[in-house]
Amino acid sequence: MSIRSVESTRLRRTHLPERAPLIGMSVRDADLSLRLNGTGHGLLDTTHFDTVRFAPPAWALPTFATAAGDGEQAYTAYRGNGGVRAICAASISTLMGIDVDPERNLAMTTGTQGGLFATLSALVDHGDVVALADPEYLFVERMLRFLGAEVVRVPMVDSPDGPQLDLDALETVSRNGIRLLLTSNPNNPTGAVFTAATIAGLARLAVRDDFLVVVDQLYCRLVYDNAVFTHLAAEPGMAERTVTMLGGSKTESLSGYRVGAVVAGAAVIDAIEQMMAMSCLRAPAYAQHVMTRWLVDDHEFVADRVLELQAIQKTTVEALRSVPGLRVEPGAGTAYLWPDVSALGISDVEVARVLQDEAGVVVSPGYQFGPSGIGRFRICYAREEISWNAALDRMTTALTAVAEAGR
Template identity: 75%
Template sequence: MEQNPEPQPRSQPGSRLESRRLRATHLPERARLIGSSVREADLSLRLDGAGHGLLDTTHFDTVRFPPPDWALETFALAAGDGELAYTAYRGGDGVRRACARPVAELLGVDVDPDRHLVLTAGTQSGLFTTLSALVDDGDTVALADPEYLFVERMLRFLGARVVRVGMVDGPDGPQLDLDALDEVAGNGIRLLLTSNPNNPTGSVYTEETVRGLARLAVRHDFLVVVDELYCRLVYPDVPFFHLAAQPGMAERTVTMLGGSKTESLSGYRIGVVVAPPEIVDAIEQVMAMTCLRAPAYAQQLLTRWLVDDREFVRRRVEELRVIRDLTVERLRQVDGLVVRPGAGTAYLWPDVSALGLSDVAVARLLQREAGVVVSPGYQFGPSGVGRFRVCYARDEAQWEAALDRMVKALNDTPDRHR
C-alpha cells in the first residue's frame, strides 16, 4: 500500500505558474520507482492523447469499432431542435426518465430519474465531479492498485490522502485485496474507489469479492465509487455482479456508467452517475460550476442506450474476444513476456519485468521500433511498474502487422536482461 507524501512548501510567489494542487498531480514521489515524476515520464513519452502519427493503443479504434447506426441520427435530430440546448444541470428530464428503467434493470436497484441520476460530460467528468463533491482536503481515500490512470491525479488535486489497496492474483484474475482493505478501513477512510471490470487489468470481480467489499463498506461505514464503464464488455461465461445491488449498498454506492467504450460513444462526451439523492444533489452543484451540464444534444443518445444496442453489444463483445485471443497468442511469442487474457474490457496487462526492461523503456522501444503507443504501467499505480496496458480494439489487419513489429522489437532489443 502506498500513501502520498506530506505536501511540500509552496514556492515563492511568481516562481511558478502552476498551483500547488496541480503540481501534486505530477506524483513526484513515484520517482523512486521510475526515476522521475509521473508527469515528467508522460512528457518524455509524449503521452498527451494525440498519438503523433503512431498506432495509438491507449484508446479504442472508433473507425474499426464505430458507434451504433442510430447514434449520429439521434444526435443530428436533437441538434436541429434548439429547445434541447439547455437542460437542468443534472440532465434533461426526458432523458433521465428514459434512462431510469434500463439503468435500474442493469444494476438491479431502484432508480428514480429525479433523485438517483445525473448526466455528466463523459465518465471522466463523472469521476471528477463526484470526487469534488465528496472529498475534502485531508480526507483519506482508498484506491485500488492498479487503477485508471487519472483517478489518483484527481484525488491529489483535491488534497486527499491516497492509500493504495493492492490486488491478489487468483484463478479468476486479479481481485481486490479485501484483507488489506479491511486494515485500511479500520483506520478510517472517506471512500474507496475501484473499477469493475478493472482498468487496466481487464479482470472482473467475482461474487465473493463483490460481496466481501459490500460487507466491509457496511461494517466500516464508507462510501464506494465504482467505475462500471465496461460492465457490458464482459466475455461469455463470465458472471458480473453489481455492487449497488448488494445488501446495504444502495445508499453507499456511486456507480459510473456510460457508452463511451462498449458502444464507442466517446466522442459525444456523455456519462451517467447513479447515486443516492444527497450525492446526486452535490454532484449537480459541481456540474453547475464546471460545465453547467453534459452536452445537451448528446444527452439524447441516452434515450436509446441500453435499449436499442443489445444485439450491437453482443456482436461487439464476440469480435473483441477473437482479437483478444489473437493478441494473447502473438504477444506470448515474446520470450519472457507474461500475458494473461482479461475477462472484460479490451485491455491486456502484460508483465515485462522478466525482460529486464522497465515499463518506460518498453513504451519508448515500441514507439521507436514498432510505431505503437502503449500505456506504461506506472500510470496506473505503484504495482504497474514493469507492465504496460494495450488496447486491442483495433482494425484486425493493421493490428496483426503491428503485433509482428511489437514482437520483433521486444525479442530483438539488445537491452533485454541487461
C-alpha cells in the first residue's frame, strides 16, 4: 500500500518544478543531486562567508554574554527589547536618512531570513502577483511559492554601472497590478549596487502604481570604491511603502547570532509582529543586544573589512578570467561573484558538480537564483587567502579542462 506524501502541497510548490525545462529537473531535485543542504560535506564551501577568517567584532561575544547572564532578558517583547530598539532606531535613522520610530517602525527578527519570511507571510495572500528581480536571492521565490503567490520575474539590464533593475519591464508588470516588488540592493547574487537613478525610478513607479517594495539591504555597507548607496525608503513617498531588511550578519560576521532588523511603516511592523509571535514567539532574546553596538562601534571595523574583501575580489577575478570562455565582472558590493560559464558548453548543474568532484569546492549554481541564472554560478570570496588561492588554482584547472574538452 502506498503512503501519501508527507509534504504539503504548499511545500511541494517550493521545489519549483516549472524550472525543469531549463535544468532537466526541479530545483529541489537539482539541489539534492548536488547535496546542497548547508553542510559542505568536508569541501570548501563558498556558499557563505568564512566567519573564522572574517570573525565578528571583539565586542560581539561579551555583549551577548552580558545579556545572557541576565535572566530578565530571556523573555523580550515580541518585536524586540525596547532599549535595543531605541538604540538601533537612532543608528538606522542616521544610516538611512529617515526618521525611524523605535516603537512603530522597527522589529528585531531571527536573522534577515526570519525577518523576510515573517514579512512576506504578513503581506502576501494566495494568488497575489509579486514582482521579483531576476536574479535574486535563492530562497525568496521558494518563500513566495510556499505562500501561493504568482511570481513575475523582472530582469536586470546591463549598464556602465553594472546590472540594474529593468524599470521598463517593471512598469509593464506594475501597470497590470502587483502586490509588491522584492529585490536586494546590493544585489545578491550579482553584487550590483543600484544607482540613484534606478532607485528614483523604482520609487516613482511604486507611488504611481501603488505597490510595496521589500528591499534586502543586508550588504548596504559592503560597497567598494566609495560607491554611493541610495536608500529607497528615503525617496519621496516611500517611507510607508518600503520594507527594509538590515543586519550585521555579513558585514560584521554576525550570522551565527541569528538577529536582524526590519524597518517599515507602523501597520507593516504590527503585521510582522503577529507573524513572529506565531512562528518564533519573539525576537532573539540575548542576541538582539549585540545590535546595540552595530552601526555604533563598528565603523573602522567595516572600513577595514571592505578593503580586505576588495583585495580578495581582485585576486579572484584575475584567476577566473584565466579560464577560456569564462566571463566575470566584479560587483560594486557584497562579497559575491557571478561568473558566466555558458560558453563552456555544460550546464550550471554540471559545473557545480565538476567543481565539487575535481576542485573540492562547493558553489551555488545559478539556477537557484532564477531563470537568468542558468549558465552561471555564485561564489563567496570572503575566505582565508592562502587556502582560497589554492582553491582558485584547483577551480581554474578544472574549468579550463572543461573548456578545452568542449573545443
